[in-house]
Amino acid sequence: MRSAHRVDQVRAAEAALMARLPGGTLMQRAAVGLAATCARLLTRRRGRVYGSRVVVLAGSGDNGGDALYAGAALARRGARVSAVLLAPARAHAAGLAALRAAGGRVVLEQEVGLADFSRADLVLDGIVGIGGKGGLRPEAQPYARAGRAGVVVAVDVPSGVDADTGEVAGAALRADVTVCFGTYKPGLLIDPGASYAGAVQLVGIGLELPAAEVVALQHADVAGLLPVPGAESDKYRRGVVGVAAGSARYPGAALLAVAGALRGGAGAVRYVGTAAEEVVRRFPEALVTEGGPAGAGRVQAWVVGPGGGEGAERALAEALAADVPVLVDADGLTELARLGPGALAGRTAPTLLTPHTGEAARLLAGAENGGSAGGGGGGARPPAADELAAARLGTARRLAAAYRATVLLKGSTTVVADPGGAVRVNPTGTSWLATAGSGDVLAGLAGSLLAAGRSPLDAASVAAYLHGLAARHAAATPGAPVTALEVAAALSTAWNDVRSAAAEPGA
Ligand SMILES: NC(=O)C1=CN([C@@H]2O[C@H](COP(=O)(O)OP(=O)(O)OC[C@H]3O[C@@H](n4cnc5c(N)ncnc54)[C@H](OP(=O)(O)O)[C@@H]3O)[C@@H](O)[C@H]2O)[C@@H](O)CC1
Ligand SMILES: Nc1ncnc2c1ncn2[C@@H]1O[C@H](COP(=O)(O)OP(=O)(O)O)[C@@H](O)[C@H]1O
Ligand SMILES: [K+]
Secondary structure, X not given: OEEEOOHHHHHHHHHHHHOOOOOOHHHHHHHHHHHHHHHHHHHHHHOOOOOOEEEEEEOOOHHHHHHHHHHHHHHHOOOEEEEEEOOHHHOOXXXXXXXXXXXXXXXXXXXXXHHHHHHOOEEEEEOOOOOOOOOOOOXXXXXXXXXXXXXXXXXXXXXXXOOOOOOEOOOOOOOOEEEEEOOEOHHHHOOOHHHHHOEEEEEOOOOOOOOOOEEEOOHHHHHHHOOOOOOOOOOOOOOEEEEEOOOOOOHHHHHHHHHHHOOOOOOEEEEEOOOHHHHHHHOOOOEEEOOOHHHOOOOOEEEEXXXXXXXXXXXXXXXXXXXXXXXXOHHHHHHHHHHOHHHHOOOOOOEEXXXXXXXXXXXXXXXXXXXXXXXXXXXXXXXXXXXXXXOHHHHHHHHHHHHOOEEEEOOOOOEEEOXXXXXXXXXXXXXXXXXXXXXXXXXXXXXXXXXXXXXXHHHHHHHHHHHHHHHHHHOXXXXXXXXXXXXXXXXXXXXXXXXXXXXXXXX
């Protein structure tokens, strides 16, 4: 599991540790780890550190200090290091002295700095770290636009990325590798910040940290959460997932949601809706009923809404009336937004909402207006989907709080937020998943995990993980387009992948 902490949590842990250690110890630990990664990267690119061209972009804080000390260490190994000082009067004095003593040169003119930057084998971005506010300032912006021949290594956080949220206000410096200290930061795991961070490496510096703010599961964690039948299991004990999906207009959504549900670990899939005939023709193993959830047999969880069209209103009402976990997706969410959070108020079993940002905008507007169905006030501008996508962590949290439900917010980084405050972010996605119907597969899969007894937080985060992995496996060649049905078919490979990696020694 990758754990990420907020800046204030890092600062508190740093203060507690610094009180027990000689001054400068933590910066030395950070710089040693940073220099070691840079030396590995240079050796991989050029065969050796000696003679390579390194540029340190140094801002006014300790982030610049880390970068200057690491630059000094590389200079001592024979690298030709220039330090570009973005705030010359406030550069980290001891770091700068170390760099100079190691033979590094200092650049004050932007033209020279930019030329050095563009032809460097390696650039250390020490402009700003966890102390940063807002995007890059004007003096640093040309570096974000400049061409580059070598690798950019961000020190702790890519400059311009908000460490706590991953939000980017204006320009930020894109890195190939980020070396972070003590713990991951949420902004390194959540887009858009994550897309600026490149490969993220953690250097331990001995911080004692509280519970994480955000976590990202890895193979071993997911393997431990997969429902696996035991000797005592039968199909009912494994859980039956009910899928209320599809409509005359969107029959395909029914097939895709059932395809996902069949591969999520529940013992049986019960489909209700207008596409019963198509479903059973394609998936003879599914149990089918026409009509709505109320008339179907017992299930351990409902999935309601994919392609629900005109039947979504009734299906949602009937599913929410059942005392089992309910996953609401697509047209079910549009209907829920119309009703507002009050529609969930009487429920005792948990609810999982799986919006994309467009649906999230409708849900938030519904929460703020008390549900448009109730004729609530309204008047405030509804949030725009792209603004919500740029602030994914806050959006998922706001929705979870407003609806008192677990929220899986889909998109370039899928974020799962529990109403209790826990947040998981998904590391496995690929943008090829942005294909029609892949969300239906995800809904079926997550519903199946709910029926198999997983909590909404676990069901949602495991489903997103397997779904993202399956999309990679489904591609005929790495990086090729995939269809939603291919993603569903590749889910078994994703399960195997996770389980076999977890079974490896040392996993
Ligand atoms: N915590 C730990 O455990 C450890 C932390 N360590 C390291 O310390 C780093 C944090 O250092 P920090 O606190 O000095 O802050 P830092 O990120 O250098 O920035 C603050 C300075 O930048 C300025 N500034 C602000 N916004 C800006 C912007 N957008 N663009 C440009 N400048 C901007 C602001 O000045 P202002 O101009 O606003 O007065 C201020 O002077 C951390 O990321 C890690 O690398 C390790 O050494 C060891 C253990
Ligand atoms: N840029 C992206 N990067 C990674 N995954 C994405 C991106 N955009 C969308 N996705 C994923 O693709 C799926 C699309 O779901 P959804 O929007 O519900 O589509 P549909 O309604 O067509 O099924 C979700 O799993 C979502 O997280
Ligand atoms: K930085």
